[in-house]
Each structure stands twice: as C-alpha cells, then as structure tokens.
Amino acid sequence: MLVDLTFDRGSAMPETGGLENAAKLALTAFFWWRTDIQHEVCEAYWRDVHGIMFSRVPGLWQCRQLRLAANRPDLWPAVQGISLEAPEAAQPQGMSHGLFLSEADLAAFGRNPIAMETIPNDAHNFISRIGAQLSPPDSGRTLVDRINDPAMQGAPPVPTFVLCFVSRAGATSAETFHRYLTEHVARPWSGHPGVMRLRVEPLPPYEQSAMSSPGVAHQWPSDETYLGWIELAVRNEGVVGDLLEVTAADELGKQVRAVHTYPVREIYTIISAGRPTEVGLRGYPAVQTIIAAGADDQRGEAVLNLLFGDAVRGLDQLRPRT
Template sequence: MSAAPHKRKPLASSILLWVRADQPRQTGMDYWRDPHSGIISATPGLEEYRQIHLAERNPGLWPDTRGLETAIPADRRIDGVAEVTFGSLLSPLRGRAQTRLAFKDEINVFRRTLLYAGPPYSARWYDVAEPGRRPGARALVYLRRRPEVGGRAFRKLVTGELAPALAGTGVLRELRTQTFLPWNEKLWDTPDVAHDNPSGQRFHASVMLGFDDLAARAAFFASREVERLSSALAPHVSAIHAYDVSAALTFVSRGVILPHYRQ
C-alpha cells in the first residue's frame, strides 16, 4: 500500500461568483481576470490568490447516481470561484482597506457573490503529483450534505474518508479540499451585488481535482472507483456538482504577486 500523500493545512476560503447577465459572459470573465485581479492581488497578507474559471457549458461531470443531485441547475450555475489563501489569522485584518476596494468593484463585473469559509486551517492541499507537474485538466466538485447529517461528522467524512480515497486512485495531479462552516451572508455582504443563497442550495464542502489531461479526467468519472464513491457518499450527501474547469489562474503564490498570472 502506498504511503498517504503529504498534506498542507492552509487558511483558505472561496468566493463563488456569477458574472453580470447584462453583458456577454466573456466580457465579465475578462474583466475578472484583469483589472479586478489586480485589486485582489494587492491585498496584504495573501499567501495565494487563484481564479478558477468554469466552463460556460457545465451540465455536471459527476455520473448519475440514485438519490443524488448531480445535474447542475442552470439558474444556479457558477461562473467562477476566487480561491483566497491567507498567510495567518491576522492577515484578513491587514487587508481590510484593499478589501473595501474589491467590494466597490464587484458591481462592475458580478451579479452575485457568495463567500464560503471553513474553520481555521481546515482546508487540505495534498501533494499527489511530482514537483512542477501541473494538471492538464481539472474538475471542481461541490458537495451538499443531507440535513440530518451533522457538520462535524460531514467534515470528518470529507477529510478522513473521501480525500484519502481520491488520493488512493493514483490518477490525480492536484487534490484540494475545503469544508465549510454554516454560510453567513454578513461575512461577505458587498453592496449592490446579490447574495441570495437559499438553505436548500448551499454547499458544505468542495474538492478540486487535477488530471493529466481531459482523457484522464473522463476516464476517472467513468470509473468504478467513482461509482463506489457515489454509493458511499449517498447516505451523507444530497448533491454533488462537478464543474468543468476551463482555467485555473494563479496571481499570488507563496506571498508574492506574480508579474503575470500562471496557468
């Protein structure tokens, strides 16, 4: 049996984003990449800032599973996700002035933004690939727990069972997990942008999966391993939305603003 991969526990959160509908979608995605990225990148205390651009056509990559919602509803389909990682617990306080600038700029590009945060250092980044080996394809998976499943038990399921099972497949070139605290609008109550998030549509964890290429990704979602995972997750999870990631752009890495984003 291969050894479990080394993992890091960063202080990370995610902001789910929907671009404005009164202009072409690509216009919004381009504005998010630049100039909006410059505002976020300049925030003091960032360890990493990454934009996850999701494909426009995203019906859902996770295979049909009895009892699970795997088709992504068109009216709640996410356009992108901002992954924000801080250097320490005090870093958000250092960046408050820059964050206010980001608040003001949101209306220029987004119609809805939702912040998901977990307990401090509850995110996990697993070293499942050799250094310098970057994924050629990715999928971003969101999970919604069943109402009768407690938050602590669910977080334990994701980090103690799901992540090791995924790492054990041997096909991943990136594996990152986040588990979320109950959603609270006041954590990211930006002006002039919607924050509607009905309780039945909220998420409780995310998993970023990286693969060598699109063929490897397709083979993974068609595999017996995923079929077994679905069966194991069904008693605990009501929805699994697996998004096709069109680009993952890193603007800040190891606390340094990159001269040009890295794909």
C-alpha cells in the same frame, strides 16, 4: 508558460502542496456574472482589473481565479439518492480561492482600505451575485499534487474539475460531514493513480456572504448550498467515474444529497507564496505581450520594484524592515 515572480530565478520550484498546506485559513468565493455584459468581458475584468487589486494588499498567501464551465453530470455513474443535476441559474461561472497563513494575516488584509472599500465597491462592475465563505481553520488540505505548478496561468494541463457537495439535510452535523468528505472521499481518491491533483475544502453552512459588495446579491440562488468542494485534476475524464469504486456508495448516499461537477477552463494565479505573480502585477495581456516581444528586462526584479514598489514584496510588507 509564464515565469512566476514568487521564486528566485534559477531556484528549484517549491512543492505546491507544501506551500498551500502552510496556510491556516481559506476563503472561497463563488461568482455569477452580470447578464447584461458579455461573459468574456466579465472574465477579463475579473482577472485584469479586479484581480490585480488583490496583489496590492498584503496578507494573502495565495490567490487564484478559477473559470468554471457548466455542470457535467455525465461524468458520473448513477448513485441512488444523489442528484448530479444543477439548475442552470444556480451554477457559478467563477470561483476565487484565497489562502492566509494566519489569523493576523487575514486581519491585516481586511484592515487595508483597498480590501475594505475599493475591492467591494468594484464587484458590481462585473458580477451579479457572490457567495463567499471562510473555511474552518486548518480544514482545507492539498492531499496530492503531481502537476506542481504553484503559479498556474491559463488552461490546466490535464482535465480539472471543482466538485461541489450538498449535504443531506439533517443527516449529520457540518463537522461530521467535513470529516466524512476529507477522510472517506478525498483521502481515498487522492491515492488513485489517475489523480494528478486533489485539494479538499470544507465550507461552513451558508448564511450570508463573508464578503460584502454594494449592489451585488449575496443570497444563494437555490436551496442547494455547498458544504464543501474538491479540486480534482485527472489524467483523463474517465478517472472521475472510476473514483466511486473506492467510495462506499451506500454511505455516500447517506451523507451527500447532490454533487455538482464544474470543469475548470482556466486558472489564473494572482498571488503565490505571499508574493504577486507577474499576472497579478500587470494583468495577463500585458505579460503575454512582454513575452511575445522578448522584453526580458521588463520581467526583472529591478524594473518591477521601480514600477510597483512595495506591492512586489507582497506578504513581506507586513514584517518589519531590517
């Protein structure tokens, strides 16, 4: 397991949910890879080329990349009126999740030339389509996290899924659906003993991507746009189906038109608690090589400050030096 630079060595590991819930704003971006490049190349480029650009821009509190597998409708019992299927072309292969402590931090991130120009202009090198949405302020919450790894790198230790919810057209307003998803789905589920981690992220109705990238399509690939998602980690896959026992199926059917269940194959944390991780600074292969060689001096703050300068300090770049 990789050691994260976000925290002082030897200090107690901060509680992940508390770190995440300190953030006011969340940005979710769904990605569809280019079809003319191998998916493995797209994923490696996303993490080790495109991803590390974010660690050079101050403002982000957390930045994670979630690699998604194909939709798993088999995990759920049938619920009348709810579709569990998703067309193959509409299924995203990746999702990034960024957190910002404040509007000011988001604005600082957006003003940086790397975020304004370099990152958007690079996206076409590995993705064909993007759909990015900024959640309403203070709406996303991590309700439980028994894994407590704020800088996860690689395969999750337990089965983990991104559950994406399509609301029933005309049934309720977005705000009502968000309250329902949080209070009547996510919160009861978070109390299940088999749930290891649960974060709920309401999304606004999709009109256009919050992130623009030249040469990349921004329209959603189908009419089933997501009005919210839940990150769910469980002791075993059987827990997923059991969760409906604590949810009123008739009300779920009135609110939800479809649920798409994407297994999370791998998670890479680029920034945690406002500071870049080692993976965010160097890229995953370099860090793995350093660990394999036992080159501990390459992981120290002194060397990293010399190599990466202010980027090592992350969010502290926004604050006056004393």
